[in-house]
Amino acid sequence: xxxxxxxxxxxxxxxxxxxxxxGSHEVAFNRLLERYERKVYRLCCSLMRDADQAADVAQESxxxxxxxxxxxxxxxxxxxxxxxxxxxxxxxxxxxxxEAVSLSDPAVEQAAEAATATAPEAGRDHLDLLRGLVEAxxxxxxxxxxLYYYEEKSVAEVAAMLGQAEGTIKTNxxxxxxxxxxxxxxLGLGDPSLWLEEAA
Numbered sequence: 001x002x003x004x005x006x007x008x009x010x011x012x013x014x015x016x017x018x019x020x021x022x023g024s025h026e027v028a029f030n031r032l033l034e035r036y037e038r039k040v041y042r043l044c045c046s047l048m049r050d051a052d053q054a055a056d057v058a059q060e061s062x063x064x065x066x067x068x069x070x071x072x073x074x075x076x077x078x079x080x081x082x083x084x085x086x087x088x089x090x091x092x093x094x095x096x097x098x099e100a101v102s103l104s105d106p107a108v109e110q111a112a113e114a115a116t117a118t119a120p121e122a123g124r125d126h127l128d129l130l131r132g133l134v135e136a137x138x139x140x141x142x143x144x145x146x147l148y149y150y151e152e153k154s155v156a157e158v159a160a161m162l163g164q165a166e167g168t169i170k171t172n173x174x175x176x177x178x179x180x181x182x183x184x185x186x187l188g189l190g191d192p193s194l195w196l197e198e199a200a
Contacts, residue, residue, distance in 0.1 A: 013078040025069050036079070037062065040086050043161050046146045047090040049135075057093045061086040066118075083161045133183050134176075141176035144169050 014034070019028035040061055044054035064085050072081060134142055148169075152174045155173075161164045 002015050016078060017072075017074065020069060020072060022155040032065070032078075032082070033062070033094055037160075040082065042151050043083060043147075044145050046151070047087065048093065053090075053093065053097075055064055057089050058086070060093075061089040064089060076130040077160075084163060086143060087161070087163055098115050133180055136183075137176055137179060141152055141172050141179065163195050 016028050016031050016035075019031065038060075041054060041058040044050060044061070048054040048057060058066045065082055068085065072078070076084070107115075134145060137145065144158055145163060147153045147161060148155065153161065155166050155169050159169045162169070
């Protein structure tokens with residue numbers, strides 16, 4: 001099944017690859033931008049959890065992609081190559097952010113406690129509360145669930161974007177839904193399946 005997905009991805013981007021092989025790097029990059037700029041930004045948003053930082057890292061990623069185009073060797077599909085560069089840029093940015101902020105900082109501790117102590121508020125919309133619960137999930141579950149439900153990516157696309165096996169993504173989605181169901185029950189908010197349907 002993985003081979004079919006890679007073949008489909010290769011087929012989809014064949015025009016860009018042919019332009020690269022013909023030495024038309026600028027035309028190839030412009031076409032790549034049309035097809036992938038929003039996807040790169042969405043992946044950055046999912047990993048960075050901050051729209052401004054995601055925009056910066058997306059620009060860094062696209063610049064890295066532009067510089068690397070002449071060396072693209074087709075060992076991976078173009079989309080996988082793009083997502084790998086983007087994911088690595090995000091991970092580097094997250095590491096820099098962690099180094100800049102001490103976890104012993106009282107403000108950070110308060111923010112972490114607030115994220116895990118989400119409670120229903122009067123007049124608060126179901127989806128707002130659900131998003132709050134999603135934000136409090138462990139990172140690997142939150143990333144998979146955000147891309148799958150909110151960005152409407154397939155399991156194969158989520159796997160490619162996060163550089164993980166499809167089985168891992170399915171497991172993380174299953175565990176994310178189980179944790180959300182448990183949290184919804186704890187808060188006394190009715191049938192968890194209704195909430196999970198709203199995320200779709």
